[in-house]
Amino acid sequence: MTSSTDIVIIGAGPTGLMLACQLSLYPNIVFRIIDRNAGCTTQSRALVIHARSLELLAQLKLVDKALAQGTFVDAMKGYFQGKCAIKVDLTQVRTKQQPLNTRYPYVLFLEQSTTEQLLESYLHEHGIQVERNIEVIDIKDFGDAGAEVTLSNGEILRPRYICACDGARSIVRHKLNLSFSGRTYSESLFVADCEVDRSPCSTKEMMLFCESTGLSGIFPIRDNRFRLIGTIHEGNQDDIHLSINDVQKIVHTRTRRSDINISNCSWISVYHSHHRHITTFRYRKHYFLLGDAAHIHSPVGGQGMNTGLQDAHNLAWKLAYVLTHSAHDRLLDTYHDERFKVAESLVNTTDRAFSFISSPYWLTRFFRLYITPYILRFLVQPILNSSQTLRQYLFRRLSQTAITYRSSKIYDYGASAGQFHRTTPLPGDRFPYVIFEPCYYHFVIFANQQQSTKVKLFIDFVKEKYSKIVRIHEEDLPVQFEGAILVRPDGYIAYRTTIFDINHFQAYFSQYFLFESI
Numbered sequence: 001m002t003s004s005t006d007i008v009i010i011g012a013g014p015t016g017l018m019l020a021c022q023l024s025l026y027p028n029i030v031f032r033i034i035d036r037n038a039g040c041t042t043q044s045r046a047l048v049i050h051a052r053s054l055e056l057l058a059q060l061k062l063v064d065k066a067l068a069q070g071t072f073v074d075a076m077k078g079y080f081q082g083k084c085a086i087k088v089d090l091t092q093v094r095t096k097q098q099p100l101n102t103r104y105p106y107v108l109f110l111e112q113s114t115t116e117q118l119l120e121s122y123l124h125e126h127g128i129q130v131e132r133n134i135e136v137i138d139i140k141d142f143g144d145a146g147a148e149v150t151l152s153n154g155e156i157l158r159p160r161y162i163c164a165c166d167g168a169r170s171i172v173r174h175k176l177n178l179s180f181s182g183r184t185y186s187e188s189l190f191v192a193d194c195e196v197d198r199s200p201c202s203t204k205e206m207m208l209f210c211e212s213t214g215l216s217g218i219f220p221i222r223d224n225r226f227r228l229i230g231t232i233h234e235g236n237q238d239d240i241h242l243s244i245n246d247v248q249k250i251v252h253t254r255t256r257r258s259d260i261n262i263s264n265c266s267w268i269s270v271y272h273s274h275h276r277h278i279t280t281f282r283y284r285k286h287y288f289l290l291g292d293a294a295h296i297h298s299p300v301g302g303q304g305m306n307t308g309l310q311d312a313h314n315l316a317w318k319l320a321y322v323l324t325h326s327a328h329d330r331l332l333d334t335y336h337d338e339r340f341k342v343a344e345s346l347v348n349t350t351d352r353a354f355s356f357i358s359s360p361y362w363l364t365r366f367f368r369l370y371i372t373p374y375i376l377r378f379l380v381q382p383i384l385n386s387s388q389t390l391r392q393y394l395f396r397r398l399s400q401t402a403i404t405y406r407s408s409k410i411y412d413y414g415a416s417a418g419q420f421h422r423t424t425p426l427p428g429d430r431f432p433y434v435i436f437e438p439c440y441y442h443f444v445i446f447a448n449q450q451q452s453t454k455v456k457l458f459i460d461f462v463k464e465k466y467s468k469i470v471r472i473h474e475e476d477l478p479v480q481f482e483g484a485i486l487v488r489p490d491g492y493i494a495y496r497t498t499i500f501d502i503n504h505f506q507a508y509f510s511q512y513f514l515f516e517s518i
């Protein structure tokens, strides 16, 4: 049987599920989501949900459920050879005087299994079923003429777009022969989810331990369940099978506490970490690669799943606008432009951090064990304690709220008109604080009460011409100038103006939108 559809999403991990949830917001898009597994993962895997991902869940009205089921982590402590060298108080990143520019200034721990269940339940509630127990077994590429996707049940799909959300071993990437350049680290890592009595950390803290035998971490999951992680320096992945007793021994040695007992391990796994990414997130006209299919890196900073969720968020509205709102195909090229740079920089940063914390090279080990604790205790800690700006900078980097797309080609055609104060966010920056209704562009008009005729004419023009895709928000704010900021459906700034020049706006917008037909 051969079927056609607008979009096929291969893989219902967090990335594929987020893409499906976002596409489901657009009623006229026909898509299918296929996964070879019978259900969502049962493993806790990605534990950290960062602020930017919480904003995405807020757009789907899932954030309250996520916050209710997760654990808020308030502090991170770093121990070197038994002594605490640094404590980062995460509650200090926000103060009344200097609030953070997100509604969710938290580090939330939520098991990946729960995140996936939340997203899949959302799909069910909106009448969409993940097609499970079906594997994609082949992809036939016909160049510009399209592609065929062969399923394990014999069905052949001829979709307009193929979204590969099929994880690190992506069949799409393999069939298209796309290079996944990078390397595999020689050190093995272990992960174990267990009950811990007398945990050295509370349920609101995460702890890292650096010893000559390796690095370990203890992170709260919920109640007395904790995630234990660590490096293992000998052998390779295939040779190592850790038992609960092995994990217990590692915990005793690395925490230097023999009174900690672990039990009821629900998951113990030993794996090698990699850092790799593809070089094109859009291949030909039809293929998009997202999430682990496009980039993988070490677990430093808990960024993997969060990055996949944002890939999906970035692509979904562009696909929807091309399919239903006469947007130009080149809008889809900006998916690569914007997300490739994020992935490339993330893979490089996490590589540097992971290489430093895990390298067995004697000089790096010496520096890590004997110099780093002093740098942290006597330099970093005092600066962190006194500098709210530094605390907020670090939080924004970690939480992915600092990501900008300023250099995206979408802004090549003059997305700024007029003079702005230097603190005004730029096109490509995330619009802070507000979570707008999904699917629409939002024009936020900052104007004094007595709007000039020019502003009124501009607003009337946008209302008349773009009513199907743009919502207008007229804010009566005590600002020094009249200005307007256009926000994309994914919450990033598309355009800003202080001169309300209709021709300029039209020239910019028509680069991506064939506006006569809107």
Ligand SMILES: Cc1cc2nc3c(=O)[nH]c(=O)nc-3n(C[C@H](O)[C@H](O)[C@H](O)COP(=O)(O)OP(=O)(O)OC[C@H]3O[C@@H](n4cnc5c(N)ncnc54)[C@H](O)[C@@H]3O)c2cc1C
Pocket (backbone or CB within 6 Å): 010, 011, 012, 013, 014, 015, 016, 034, 035, 036, 037, 045, 046, 047, 048, 112, 134, 135, 136, 137, 165, 166, 167, 168, 170, 171, 191, 290, 291, 292, 293, 299, 301, 302, 303, 304, 305, 306, 307, 308
């Ligand atoms: C131990 C561990 C800890 C981690 N901790 C964190 C963390 O704290 N924070 C973080 O952000 N990330 C973390 N990660 C990474 C995170 O789990 C991944 O980045 C995330 O799962 C990627 O999601 P994905 O949807 O892109 O891919 P996956 O989760 O791998 O999903 C791919 C899906 O595609 C399906 N599939 C594959 N091939 C086919 C096929 N041929 N046909 C049909 N279906 C197919 C699979 O069944 C699967 O459901 C961790 C990972 C591990 C292993």
